[in-house]
Amino acid sequence: MTATAVADERLARVSPVNRALKRPEVGALIAALAIFVFFAVTTDTFATPAGASTWLQTSSTIGIMAVAVALLMIGGEFDLSAGVMTGFTGLVVGVLTTQYGLNIWVAVLVSLALALCVGFVNGLLVIKTGLPSFIVTLGTFFVLQGIDVAGTKTLIGQVAIQGMKKVPYYDQPHAIFGSTISIGDLALRVSVLWWIAVAAVATWILLRTRVGNWIFAVGGAAHSSRQVGVPVGNTKIGLFMATAGCGWLVGMLLLFNTSTVQAGTGVSQEFIYIICAVVGGCLMTGGYGSAIGAAFGALIYGMANQGIVYAGWDSNWLKAFLGAMLLIAVLLNEWVRKRAEETR
Amino acid sequence: MTGEERVTATGKRIGRVAREYATQQAREAANGKPEAPAAPRSPVPAGARSAALPPRGTPIIEVEDIGKSYGRVIALREVTTSVKAGEVTCVLGDNGAGKSTFIKILAGAHQHTEGRFVVDGEERHLSNPRDALALGIATVYQDLAVVPLMPVWRNFFLGSEPVKGIWPARRMDIEFMKQTTRKELLAMGIDLRDVDQPIGTLSGGERQCVAIARAVYFGARVLILDEPTAALGVKQSGVVLRYIAKARERGLGVVFITHNPHHAYPVGDRFMLLRRGRSMGDFPKSGLSLADLTSMMAGGAELESLAHELERSMGASSDVVEELMADVEGEKR
Incomplete structure (x- = not known):
C-alpha cells in the first residue's frame, strides 16, 4: 500500500523542533536549562565541577524516586509511602548488620524483599478495595514512619545507625552504592549513574514495551483497558512494587554514601517526588506523562536547592520556588490534556 | 460476584488469547515470512479467519426459537434469525425489547436457556465471551473500550501488542503497529491523517470505526455492533453506516443493533424485530419496505x-x- 509509505499530504511538514515541543517533558527541560543558566551567571561556584557534583548528587536520589513515582502516576496512582521507604530500607540493613551481625549482602536482599512486600501490599489494597491510593499509601506511610522511629529506638536504643563501616564486607556494597568516580575535577557520585540508568530504563519501558502501553492505558481508562484484555491489577501492583524497589535503591544509595541513616530519613520527601513528576509533565489524573521529564524535574529541584545556597539566599525560598513551579506545571499540563482530548 | 467482576475475568482471558496470537504473528513477520496481502489473520487457534471467510451468503450463526429466562423472568423467547457472511442482520427494538439480552447470548456473555444456537452448522453453548471470540464472533460495545489520551495505533493494538526481540530487550514492533493500523483503517475506508494523534481527537463516528476495524483485524467473522449510532449525530451516523457496509463488502457477517429503522434499512439485508422479549418476525429485505419496518417499529x-x-x-x-x-x-x- 503506497499510502502507508508516504507522509500524508494533509499534514503540514513539522520541523523536528516543533515536534519536540509537543513532548510532555519539554517544559521541564526548558525550565532546567533556564535555571542552570541563571545560577551559572549569578553565582561563582554553581557551574564549577565541584558545584555541579553537589547538585547532581541531590538531583540523583530525588530523581530516581521521581521517575518511579512518575510511572506510577501515569498508571493513575500515588504512593505517599515512597519517601519513608528510602529510610526504612536503609534502617533495615543498618539494624540487621550492626545489631544482629547479619551478612551485609543478606541484609541488603532482606531489605529489598521487605520493600517489594510493602509495594505489593500497597498495590493489592488499592486494587482489591478500590480505595484511592492516596489514602491507602498514606496509611502505609504512617505505619512505616512509626516502625522506623519506634522500631529503631527499641532495637538499638538510638535513632541513627552507627558503626556501619565496621561491618564485614562493607566495602563491596559501598563500591556499588556509595562510591565516587572522578572525571577530571568532577567527582561524580555513583548515584548519578544509577539515576541516569533508572531514567533510561523507565523511558524505554514506557515508550517501547507492551508494559509501557499498559501503564498509559490503566491510567487513562482502566475499564476500557480491562475490556480489551490489559491486566489492570497486575500492571498497577507491578508499578507499586517498582516504586518500592526504587525506594530500596535510594535507601541503599543514602546508606552507603553516608554510612549512616537516621530514623526520620525520607519523611516529607514524597511530595517532592510528586512535584518533580508533575513538573516533568505527568497528569495528576493519570494516563499521560514522561519518565525522563520527571528526571528533569528532579534536576530542577537539585539545581534550585543548591543554587539558592550558593547565591546566599535564605534556603526557605526553595519551598516557595517549588510551589510556584508546581502550579505552573499543573496549569500547563491541564492545557496540554485539554488540547489532546478535544474533539476535532 | 458482580457483573463487573465477571467482565474483568473474561476480558483478561480474551486478552490473553489475542496477545498470544499477536506475539506469534509478530514472530512470523520477524522471521521474514512473506505476508500475502489477502492472507487472513486470526487470533484464534481454532482458525476463524484462517479458514478464510466463508462464501457470501453462507450462514455463520443461526438461532432457532432461542430464549432466555432468569428464574421466573422471561427476558427473551422464540427468537429465530440468521447471520450470513457478507450480510447485515439488523436487530430492531425499542428500549427493553430484549436487544441486549439477545446480543449477550450471541456474544457469549449469557447462555440461552431455550432453543438452538448454531454456529457453522454445529450447535453451541457459549459459556463466555472468549468462546464467542474463538468462533470469530466479536462484539463492539457502546463505550468502545478506547483510551482517549493514547495515540490511535497504541489503542488499536491495546492488550494485544505485537512484540519482537528477546527479553529483556523485548519491545513492541512499533513500525508494524503503525503501518498495520493505517492499512487496516484504510481498508475500512478511514483515511487518517496521522495514526499518532490521540484517539480522543477523533470524532465519535471515527472512534466507532477504529473499534470496528480493530475487531475485524483481530479475527472477527461476525461483528456485533451494539447501537453504534445511538450517540451520534446524523452525519456521524452516516459515516458509521458506511463502515458497516464496508465490513459487509469484506465478507463479514454483521449484527447491527439499533432502534432506528432509518439507520437499519439502508444497510440491512435481514431484519429481526423484537418487542417485549419476543420476536415479531425475521424478514429478508425483499419482503419488507422501509414503511413496513417503520410501522412495525411503531406498533x-x-x-x-x-x-x-x-x-x-x-x-x-x-x-x-x-x-x-x-x-x-x-x-x-
Missing part, C-alpha cells in the same frame, strides 16, 4: 392484528374496524 403490526381480531368479532363493516384498518394502511404508506 403497526399490533394495530393490524387488533384490527383483524375486531373484524372477526364485529364484522368488516363496523365503523371501528374500518377506522382502524385505515390507520394501519396509513402507517404503511
